[in-house]
Amino acid sequence: MSPKQDPARVRFAPSPTGFLHIGGARTALYDYLLARQSGGSFILRIEDTDQKRYQESAESDFKDALYWLGLVPDEGPDQGGSCSPYRQSLRKGIYQDHAEQLINNGNAFYCFCTPEQLNQVREDQMKRKETPHYDGTCRNLSHEQAAERIQAGESYVIRFKSPQSGKTIVRDLLRGEITVDNSNLDDMILIKSSGLAVYHLAAMVDDHLMGITHVIRGSEWLPTFPIHALIFRALGWQEPIWVHLSVFLKPDGKGKMSKRDTELAQEKGLPIFVKDMDKMGYLPESVINWIALMGWSFDDKTEFFTIDDLIEKFSLEKLNPSPAAINFSKLDHFNGLHIRNLSPEDFAARIKPWFENAGFIVEENKLLQIANAIQTRTKKLTEVVDMAGFFFKEDIDLVIDRIISDKLNATQAAEAAHKITQLFQNLEVIDLETAEQPLRDIAVDLEIKAGQLFGLLREILTGQKVSPPIFDIIPILGREKVLSRLENALGIFQNLSM
């Protein structure tokens, strides 16, 4: 794509603790785009170092969601790769080796403080209105002392030995240099007492070992960003390009989507999780387009993007660091756009299962015609059954209350149905050309508005107030069904007028 760019190796590294939501999907998308446009690799890595929060179902949900969106990894648990394994729980030894290395070069230390002690320290600090942080009890234990206590069977963790004075300067691609006072840095735990690494070590080691060139992650990592850079430096590694994406805010722009907000949004039927998008009638193309534009833009007018457009036009530099509120109605808009962008054949294929799930037998020859008739008026696939179910039904129910009113009584309706029937019976071909004017003449005859007559005919043929244009419907329905529905309606109207 762009020859000046070196192949990027980027990873999407979710923690299997829940479903993939639009925030995660957007990160994965940017990863994917960067990989594709640079001829690099998109890697999926499962960060399952927290056995307590691990959810069996989460991993398959991530994969399903990613696949549905079309973001298929080049390397990962399923496809393997030169950096296997891609599941952190399987890389325990690797992290331990590196933690040891850090201890040996004086950048980490064994800590024997118990959780109870640490809690006490934290409480005291809070009482004194200090920022809770590790108090350094074990920081200066000698190798011998530490070895002895380990020998004695004491439980321990390994902590990073953060510098206590001076400043650390790190560089985020979107924000530039960020400077922090080292006195604010905590001695983060690297290896838990279980022997498993925590994110701070595991992710850094993996990112280096897997040759990750760009770390794209959420801005919730900004506070610990300096620690991460320091770990890279302590190991003598070259840092990747760091990119911290903005968070998504609630639709009103006030506050991040909390767990409760997420539940609330779900109750309201708002699309939060990728797994729900399909059954809510959204196209993966639309979801991609939508999330791509939340925090990124191409220029001042282009908004419609296919995945190929995005691969071509995406650039990290145009990412926006400020938090963004989610605009759900825009997804509907994009969905309409992408539906209309589909070829009629493609659209037909996508609506077919909806009709089948509604219990209709779908005739292929009709399907394409139906697709043509409804494509420009569907915004979500969920609507197609309501909109076009009448094509498949044997009989339709007329909503009399909607048809008969002070403007049109039953006698008039019956008369109209009768005249339309006669007209259609005499017509070899019923279409816009042959039937429109005669229908208008009938309206004049009956002293009703043409619109009224067409509305009546629409109700008779579809049982609906709104539908695709009548002359689009008739050839699909077929002469027989048209006439039988007219006959049926005529009977009902006559009954009513007696």
Added chain:
RNA sequence: GCCCCCAUCGUCUAGGGGACCAGGACAUAACCCUUUCAAGGUUAAGACCGGAGUUCGAAUCUCCGUGGGGGCACCA
């Protein structure tokens, strides 16, 4: 409380010192088209958080406020 980040229409955004009485999109309203509903077209309303600087000139640079967000776990 402490640390870090962010700040243009209701929302997503363009803008990177003069091209801006600030452009686009969604949503809203009106009109046109029209056999309904869409689609399409036209139009309306709607924003540079505040204050100091720097400069001939600031939405754009600096500082201070304010507001919003994130973080402060043997979670990621």
